[in-house]
Amino acid sequence: DHERVLLGHGSGGRLSADLVGRVFLPEFGNEVLSALEDAATLTIDPRGEATRDQANRIAFTTDSFVVKPLFFPGGDIGKLAVHGTVNDLAVSGAQPLYLSAAFILEEGFQIDPLRRIVRSMRQACAAAGVALVTGDTKVVDRGKGDQIFITTTGIGVHRVDRDLSIHNARPGDAVIVSGTIGDHGITIMSTREGIEFETALESDTAPLNGLVEAMLEACPTIRAMRDPTRGGVSSTLNELAVASHVGIVLDEASLPVKPAVHSACEMLGLDPLYVANEGKLIAVVPGDRAEPLVEVMRRHPLGRDAAVIGRVVSEHPAMVVLRNAIGGQRVVSLLAGEQLPRIC
Amino acid sequence: DHERVLLGHGSGGRLSADLVGRVFLPEFGNEVLSALEDAATLTIDPRGEATRDQANRIAFTTDSFVVKPLFFPGGDIGKLAVHGTVNDLAVSGAQPLYLSAAFILEEGFQIDPLRRIVRSMRQACAAAGVALVTGDTKVVDRGKGDQIFITTTGIGVHRVDRDLSIHNARPGDAVIVSGTIGDHGITIMSTREGIEFETALESDTAPLNGLVEAMLEACPTIRAMRDPTRGGVSSTLNELAVASHVGIVLDEASLPVKPAVHSACEMLGLDPLYVANEGKLIAVVPGDRAEPLVEVMRRHPLGRDAAVIGRVVSEHPAMVVLRNAIGGQRVVSLLAGEQLPRIC
Ligand SMILES: Nc1ncnc2c1ncn2[C@@H]1O[C@H](COP(=O)(O)OP(=O)(O)OP(=O)(O)O)[C@@H](O)[C@H]1O
Ligand SMILES: Nc1ncnc2c1ncn2[C@@H]1O[C@H](COP(=O)(O)OP(=O)(O)OP(=O)(O)O)[C@@H](O)[C@H]1O
Ligand SMILES: [Mg+2]
Ligand SMILES: [Mg+2]
Ligand SMILES: [Mg+2]
Ligand SMILES: [Mg+2]
Ligand SMILES: [Mg+2]
Ligand SMILES: [Mg+2]
Structure with a gap:
């Protein structure tokens, strides 16, 4: 058939869950991803092997930001992009440490609002106590994007050996x-x-x-x-x-x-x-x-x-x-x- | 003035370097980012502090993929998105372990090519020995994107205490x-x-x-x-x-x-x-x-x-x-x- 992507597939509601469950998980599916938590918990030890004990437990999460308008009362796309990823780490019980930011810019987007967004991200990083340590910049032709899309990815560290999880709720x-x-x-x-x-x-x-x-x-x-x-x-x-x-x-x-x-x-x-x-x-x-x-x-x-x-x-x-x-x-x-x- | 983003700002050449140097680095600039390596090297210890000795050295890198056409001889946007991030980790001397993938889909994009791209990413992950552990899916309205953009971010681990760096070349x-x-x-x-x-x-x-x-x-x-x-x-x-x-x-x-x-x-x-x-x-x-x-x-x-x-x-x-x-x-x-x- 000719099934197509609908706006509702980005809603965070039933259609979003459907798309992840029918298209992404069946291919990518692994234990970590399939838990569908806000952030993946990874164990990394100095030999690169995933053993729980002598290893660091790291939280890892990503989000793209496509909000419209770019500037709105209380914030802008840049603040949102930093806070969103910081929050997915935080609610997983991890201390957010490092962010990456990848920018998809539309040809013709003005440098002035770009600067304001970047400044806003820097302030948001400072306020949250995270460092933005790596980035990327791509440009798409006019009419093939919408000014600016930002994808942030974050790394946090689990300080204590505690497992917050949406699988943990109990009656009472x-x-x-x-x-x-x-x-x-x-x-x-x-x-x-x-x-x-x-x-x-x-x-x-x-x-x-x-x-x-x-x-x-x-x-x-x-x-x-x-x-x-x-x-x-x-x-x-x-x-x-x-x-x-x-x-x-x-x-x-x-x-x-x-x-x-x-x-x-x-x-x-x-x-x-x-x-x-x-x-x-x-x-x-x-x-x-x-x-x-x-x-x-x-x-x-x-x-x-x-x-x-x-x-x-x-x-x-x-x-x-x-x-x-x-x-x-x-x-x-x-x-x-x-x-x-x-x-x- | 009314300076604008040009296609050349995404070329990887002089204009790209200009944009990073004039707009992004002045705000985000920190020691790690400013080194402009393929991947950031981070140190993470179990208390979340960045000390070099008893800590893991982790490599962290991100890239957005906006290639056109989506499918081409030898690959597709999905393969590119996995390989690109795996390679930025690898050339930093790290062993690639984990990937995130964030999708920006255009309303109306067909589910069938999406499935093919996702399958191709899964195969590329398997071949490279990395696990895709977290993701995101956003949808933009028709005409505000171009079918699909993918941002991958990767974590690798430095197995040995070796510093590959573009700052290291010497005469001879x-x-x-x-x-x-x-x-x-x-x-x-x-x-x-x-x-x-x-x-x-x-x-x-x-x-x-x-x-x-x-x-x-x-x-x-x-x-x-x-x-x-x-x-x-x-x-x-x-x-x-x-x-x-x-x-x-x-x-x-x-x-x-x-x-x-x-x-x-x-x-x-x-x-x-x-x-x-x-x-x-x-x-x-x-x-x-x-x-x-x-x-x-x-x-x-x-x-x-x-x-x-x-x-x-x-x-x-x-x-x-x-x-x-x-x-x-x-x-x-x-x-x-x-x-x-x-x-x-
Ligand atoms: N394209 C995808 N591939 C694999 N996993 C995905 C994909 N999109 C979302 N997920 C997973 O689905 C779960 C829910 O994702 P979702 O983006 O709704 O969470 P969130 O980031 O907390 O919400 P928001 O994006 O609104 O901030 C997460 O565990 C995420 O890793
Ligand atoms: N918007 C940005 N903000 C901060 N740093 C950036 C930004 N864009 C690129 N960088 C940094 O500039 C350097 C070069 O980035 P670039 O994307 O050209 O490298 P690459 O990923 O190896 O190349 P490609 O994207 O072609 O695969 C990297 O160190 C990257 O972290
Ligand atoms: Mg969340
Ligand atoms: Mg989120
Ligand atoms: Mg790049
Ligand atoms: Mg590179
Ligand atoms: Mg790259
Ligand atoms: Mg998300």
């Missing part, structure tokens, strides 16, 4: 989010559509490694973390529920949502659970550790609005359910369509 | 090339232009880590290696001459060039020294080690046409000179224009 665990949801996606969407808000809304793009360090120090029993980027919190929780063979019950009233995001979602017919975040994390912890951990998170600038939003149950494995204030409930499935292309 | 050293030059670039160019040759011409795309291992075993005193990709042998040698503050004298008669490449270059008004290779390396070794090393290389399938092509001199530092059979000589400068966009 609590689900925590580090702050308000949907800020990034709604900012991009409204910038594109020219929608204005009464209160300023900004992308939440930020490096999460500092927050994660504080969290791991306070709560060594954290089971899993993930950054709910494309596809939003719904995707992350569905991935967790599938990987751990557990059910998840969300409490609608406890979801932190900014008023501006709430009204934009109402206006656009969107659900904040499906909207992308670029500076938030989801954590799964043993139930009795949740409140103390949230206290710790709230003391960090990037965790001020942290909240317990749900719990892990043995019922309805691989399924996420949302309970509202009056006790109604509905299934929160993976994003089905494309929602908003080129969000990151 | 010999310059070796591992085989015929220009095959990849001329293959792409003639595929695009619909030129046919009497004898079949193919891209030389290949993983060089096996050849490099044999070379390092036979000749531990190799000073530098580099793969002469975009910008060809001329770029590589100019970079070496600049980095090591030495002159290089090439002997025209000793340059291995296939007859088909020779005649295509005559026809198109090109110089094979400026044409891209994707399965060749340049090595610099102490003069007296050159012939024995070439013997070893010729026993490897990817080194059959290896040859000493020149020598390092103290005269005309940072300059490459070509001597022809009748004693004439001319300066081989960096590629000035764009030659052939999207060669890799």
